[in-house]
Amino acid sequence: MKVPVRGLLALRKASTAVxxxxxxxxxxxxxxxxxxxxxxxxxxxxxxxxVVVTVKTEAKDKPVLVNRNVSTSFHCFNHINKQFADDSVxxxxxxxxxxxxxxxxxxxxxxxxxxxKIGFDTSENLNLVNEAYWRSCSLVTAAxxxxxxxxxxxxxxxxxSIQDGYFSVAVKGLNGNVFTPDExxxxxxxxxxxxxxxxxxxxxxxxxxxxxxxxxxxxxxxRIGHQVFTTDGPVIRSTRQIGRFSILRSKLxxxxxxxxxxxxxxxxxKQPTSSYSWSLIAKNANQKFSKSN
Amino acid sequence: xxxxxAREVVRIPSRFFSCKSEPVRAATSKKQATKEEIAGLIPAxxxxxxxxxxxxxxxxxxxxxxxxxxxDMLERRxxxxxxxxxxxxxxxxxxxDKNLGSKDHRFVGICIRREKEGLLHxxxxxxxxxxxxxxxxxxxxxxxxxxxxxxxxxxxxxxDLGYLVDALPEYSTFDFHMEPQAHPAGTPIPVNxxxxxxxxxxxxxxxxxxxxxxxxxxxxxxxxxxxxxxxKTLVNDYEKYDLIANYRTSSxxxxxxxxxxxxxxxxxxxxxxxxTRRRILKSAASYK
Amino acid sequence: MxxxxxxxxxxxxxxxxxxxxxxLKTGGIEPSRRARLEVLRRIVTRTVREERVELKWNRAVxxxxxxxRLIQLGVERGPLDEYTAEMMEWWLLEKDLITKMHEVIxxxxxxxxxxxxxxxxxxxxxxxxxxxxxxEVWKRYDIGVLEIHGNPFPxxxxxxxxxxxxxxxxxxxxxxxxHQMDLQERLNSEKSK
Numbered sequence: 075m076k077v078p079v080r081g082l083l084a085l086r087k088a089s090t091a092v093x094x095x096x097x098x099x100x101x102x103x104x105x106x107x108x109x110x111x112x113x114x115x116x117x118x119x120x121x122x123x124x125v126v127v128t129v130k131t132e133a134k135d136k137p138v139l140v141n142r143n144v145s146t147s148f149h150c151f152n153h154i155n156k157q158f159a160d161d162s163v164x165x166x167x168x169x170x171x172x173x174x175x176x177x178x179x180x181x182x183x184x185x186x187x188x189x190x191k192i193g194f195d196t197s198e199n200l201n202l203v204n205e206a207y208w209r210s211c212s213l214v215t216a217a218x219x220x221x222x223x224x225x226x227x228x229x230x231x232x233x234x235s236i237q238d239g240y241f242s243v244a245v246k247g248l249n250g251n252v253f254t255p256d257e258x259x260x261x262x263x264x265x266x267x268x269x270x271x272x273x274x275x276x277x278x279x280x281x282x283x284x285x286x287x288x289x290x291x292x293x294x295x296x297r298i299g300h301q302v303f304t305t306d307g308p309v310i311r312s313t314r315q316i317g318r319f320s321i322l323r324s325k326l327x328x329x330x331x332x333x334x335x336x337x338x339x340x341x342x343x344k345q346p347t348s349s350y351s352w353s354l355i356a357k358n359a360n361q362k363f364s365k366s367n
Numbered sequence: 368x369x370x371x372x373a374r375e376v377v378r379i380p381s382r383f384f385s386c387k388s389e390p391v392r393a394a395t396s397k398k399q400a401t402k403e404e405i406a407g408l409i410p411a412x413x414x415x416x417x418x419x420x421x422x423x424x425x426x427x428x429x430x431x432x433x434x435x436x437x438x439d440m441l442e443r444r445x446x447x448x449x450x451x452x453x454x455x456x457x458x459x460x461x462x463x464d465k466n467l468g469s470k471d472h473r474f475v476g477i478c479i480r481r482e483k484e485g486l487l488h489x490x491x492x493x494x495x496x497x498x499x500x501x502x503x504x505x506x507x508x509x510x511x512x513x514x515x516x517x518x519x520x521x522x523x524x525x526x527d528l529g530y531l532v533d534a535l536p537e538y539s540t541f542d543f544h545m546e547p548q549a550h551p552a553g554t555p556i557p558v559n560x561x562x563x564x565x566x567x568x569x570x571x572x573x574x575x576x577x578x579x580x581x582x583x584x585x586x587x588x589x590x591x592x593x594x595x596x597x598x599k600t601l602v603n604d605y606e607k608y609d610l611i612a613n614y615r616t617s618s619x620x621x622x623x624x625x626x627x628x629x630x631x632x633x634x635x636x637x638x639x640x641x642x643t644r645r646r647i648l649k650s651a652a653s654y655k
Numbered sequence: 656m657x658x659x660x661x662x663x664x665x666x667x668x669x670x671x672x673x674x675x676x677x678x679l680k681t682g683g684i685e686p687s688r689r690a691r692l693e694v695l696r697r698i699v700t701r702t703v704r705e706e707r708v709e710l711k712w713n714r715a716v717x718x719x720x721x722x723x724r725l726i727q728l729g730v731e732r733g734p735l736d737e738y739t740a741e742m743m744e745w746w747l748l749e750k751d752l753i754t755k756m757h758e759v760i761x762x763x764x765x766x767x768x769x770x771x772x773x774x775x776x777x778x779x780x781x782x783x784x785x786x787x788x789x790x791e792v793w794k795r796y797d798i799g800v801l802e803i804h805g806n807p808f809p810x811x812x813x814x815x816x817x818x819x820x821x822x823x824x825x826x827x828x829x830x831x832x833x834h835q836m837d838l839q840e841r842l843n844s845e846k847s848k
Contacts, residue, residue: 200820207822236825345823351830358830410663425674605689608745610724611672620666 103295103302111288111295112278116143116182128188129154140183147189148179148274148311161344163203163310164192176202178294179311181277194315194344202308204236210275210309211340215243215321217301218268219336222261223248230333231305238366240322240337240359250332253324262321272314273299317343318352322360337363407631409650412623415451417481418488418507419626423616436485437626441633443508444647449515451651454478455523455559457541458492460505461514471513474503475543479528493531495540500532520550520651522558524580533570534563534582555652568593576600662738665724665731669769672720677713695721698801700748702772703756706806712776715799719774721746722803726771729761763805775800775811 123142127150128135138153147167151159168174169187176192176199183189192199209231216229230244253261276297280290292304298313310316321338339359341347347355413420418440421428443449452458459475476492479502483489488507493500505512531539538561550556562583565574568590574582575589576597586594606612630648637643681690698718702708703725708715725746732739734757743753764771777798784792800811 194821197820204820204822204825236822237829239826239829339826341823341826345821347823347827351827354830354834355826358826358833361833413664603688605692608742609688609692610742610746611668611720612676614665614668614672614720614724615674618664620664623664 103304105297105300105302107288108276108278108295108297108302111280111284111290114284114288115278115280116184125183125186127183127186130188130190131158135188143182143184146180146182147177147191150183150189151179151191158191160311160314161193162191163194163315164199164206164308166190166192166199176308177279178206178275178277178308180274181279181294181308194342206308206310207340207342208234208236208241209305209307211241211316211319211338212243213275213296213303213305213309214269214298214313214316214319215241215265215336215338216303217273217298218265219243219245219261220301221268221299222264229303231303232335239355239362240339242335242337242363244327245324245334245336246332248332248334250326250334252326252334253336258321258324265321266319268299269313269316269319271299272312274312275309277309315343317341317345318347320356322356323363325364406628407648408624408627409648409653411650411652412627413618414453415650416626418484418486419630420484420618421622422484425615433485437629439486440508441630441647443510445633445637445643445645447512447514448645449507450517451649452478452490452515452517452520453522453556454480454526454528455521456517457519457545458490459514459516459518459545460492460503460512461516462505462509462512464511473543475518475541475545476501476503477528477531477539477541479531480526493528493539494543495536498536500536500539502532516547517550518545518547520548520556522556524558524560524562527579528581529572530563530565530574530577530579530582533565533572533574535566538563550651552651553653573600576602578604662732662736665727666768668720668723668727670720670723670772671716673716677717679714679717696746696748699725699746700752702801702803703747703752703760704749706760707800707802707808707811709777709798709800712797712799715774715801719772719801722772722801723769725756726760726764726803727769729756730764730767734761760803760805770804772801772803773811775802 122144124139125142126137127140127145127147128137129150131154136154138150140149147165148159148162151162162179164176165179166174166176167183167187167189169185171185192203194203196203212231212234216231220227220229225247227245227247230246232242232244234241278295280288280293280295282293285291285293290304292306294305294307294309296303296305296309317340319338319340321336324334324336327333327335337359339356341352341355409415419437421433456478457475458478459473461471461473464470464472474492474494476494479491479493481488481490486506486508489504490507491502491504493502495501507515561581563581564583565585565588568588573593575585575593577585627648634647637645676691678686679691679694680686681694684690684693694714695718698708698710698714699721702718702722710718725742728736728739728742734740743756744750747753747756777800779795779797781793781795784794786792802808802811
């Protein structure tokens with residue numbers, strides 16, 4: 075498919091369809107839908123309730139007064155200092171009632187709890203961070219691809235891990251046309267500028283009832299810029315935390331052979347690397363992606 | 368590879384000049400040819416080609432020197448047939464002598480030792496001429512040597528038969544016009560387990576303390592003075608247990624394989640050039 | 656050298672051997688070649704029995720090629736060879752070790768080449784020698800650990816896993832590993848051509 079260069083940069087118009095309760099088809103994920111679900115899960119933003127959240131740092135714990143269901147862990151961390159908040163990738167939330175869980179930083183806090191910041195340098199939860207990072211990369215790719223492409227596309231997120239050496243996103247709707255090298259370079263340029271814009275990953279933790287009602291398969295709803303996706307795990311805080319990023323290749327996959335699998339590799343901004351190392355990593359990712367089925 | 372231990376071999380009493388050839392007992396049963404044999408390599412290489420080994424002094428081993436000498440040795444071997452012989456074989460050497468004019472000088476004798484490595488390799492032949500023992504030292508690669516023939520191919524119990532000096536003359540007498548006895552190819556080299564009788568002492572060396580196995584009963588003949596002296600003699604029979612000292616003087620498998628490969632290559636090139644069909648790398652005991 | 660049997664030459668010993676044999680201190684006996692061999696004989700016996708020994712560094716360096724050679728004899732010639740039997744008999748003072756050598760140690764290395772042993776260096780130790788007129792005399796020794804491969808003990812040196820779990824490290828380590836493998840494959844394919 076030869077999409078004209080200008081066509082790639084055309085912004086897609088937002089659709090206003092919202093899933094109805096009777097048929098429960100898979101929801102059309104849009105910005106308005108996201109707001110709607112947020113309203114459903116977290117209630118009216120006009121009615122504001124205060125809650126005390128204790129932020130755990132190495133030095134001492136700092137209790138912070140924030141708005142329930144509105145403020146996120148990011149806002150709590152901002153009370154310490156900006157750098158502390160910027161460095162946070164995930165957060166471990168230990169509520170006063172209930173078990174501890176890991177969540178994204180931009181997820182609103184619902185109860186009085188203790189929060190612990192997890193960054194790229196936290197040694198205990200590195201696996202989780204890695205997973206979240208890989209997940210976020212796939213989501214970001216989907217986000218800017220959706221922005222860039224002229225056609226109506228849908229995305230699948232195959233399970234991958236850091237050990238694969240690459241992350242992948244399945245694009246449905248391209249009619250079995252893989253990207254040419256020219257298209258890939260344009261996509262890369264667009265993607266990089268998209269990421270540099272410091273878009274936050276807004277997260278809603280969707281409880282089961284609302285999920286079933288609205289036709290969301292997944293326990294989290296994520297918004298990046300204007301694009302909305304469902305996912306099943308925490309994501310990083312913002313696209314600013316993504317450092318080197320590159321979409322390497324695309325190939326056909328899926329049962330019908332019509333889905334295009336796009337593969338890429340990325341490293342956090344906090345872990346700088348020389349261009350030689352990056353070239354080795356990119357080459358390795360390329361080879362592994364080509365070899366995988 | 369199963370090899371029967373020495374004590375299992377039955378010793379038959381020997382007679383003078385008997386050539387005991389017992390191929391069945393001496394042969395090691397090789398059911399499957401090893402990889403080296405398939406490649407044409409000879410396991411008995413250090414015995415057949417002692418000149419191609421490295422210097423027994425570890426520090427004098429020099430790859431370049433060995434390489435240069437080896438090239439010259441192989442050239443020489445292509446020009447003249449240097450047969451296989453051991454210490455204890457009867458060898459005839461025809462060399463040219465400037466004082467004899469066009470006539471050749473031929474000497475027949477038993478090889479009593481082979482020394483030195485490379486182009487310096489020497490062997491000594493001993494015979495009795497007009498009741499006088501004569502030992503002649505030849506350089507194997509002496510260009511004035513016209514012909515070397517092995518009249519009788521056999522081995523003895525020792526690698527140095529210096530004791531023949533003090534042995535009765537009949538052990539060193541060999542007929543100059545002896546007919547060459549052909550060794551059937553493929554049979555192992557016969558070992559002559561002859562035990563030599565010495566003359567009355569005094570001897571040139573202290574044969575009673577040497578570990579030569581080819582001398583019959585030195586102790587009875589030794590004089591009382593030497594027998595008393597034995598108390599004070601430093602007998603170094605532990606030297607054979609020094610594994611690493613022996614390693615330093617001996618040859619390694621890698622070197623042998625390397626040299627043999629080189630010899631095969633050399634042979635092939637010369638045969639391909641068409642000048643000669645002489646074979647350098649051969650063994651009388653192997654199947655070819 | 657006996658003219659009886661043709662035994663194939665042994666391969667090289669894959670261990671550094673000094674060209675000058677060390678004069679080892681031999682206790683109360685006058686140092687001589689025989690005394691040195693006796694010291695080495697005892698070290699070799701102990702090494703074969705315990706499979707890992709700690710001793711003075713220079714002795715370990717000296718004894719290592721002897722252990723290698725003994726194992727090599729067992730591997731190349733087998734237990735029924737006359738020369739091997741004689742050497743094992745002399746070098747291993749405790750005779751049950753000959754059986755151990757042939758049935759336990761040699762089978763480990765059937766398809767391997769030298770080296771069969773490893774030598775590690777420990778920090779120098781300061782040991783008390785004796786007390787002379789109420790004065791303690793201490794001496795320093797360099798210590799080495801000589802071990803035969805395949806021994807049941809945990810390894811002397813832990814394999815340092817530099818793998819950290821951060822994203823960059825995982826990706827880079829994977830990339831480098833595959834890069835190495837590619838180079839190796841290319842080298843092998845070039846060699847085979």
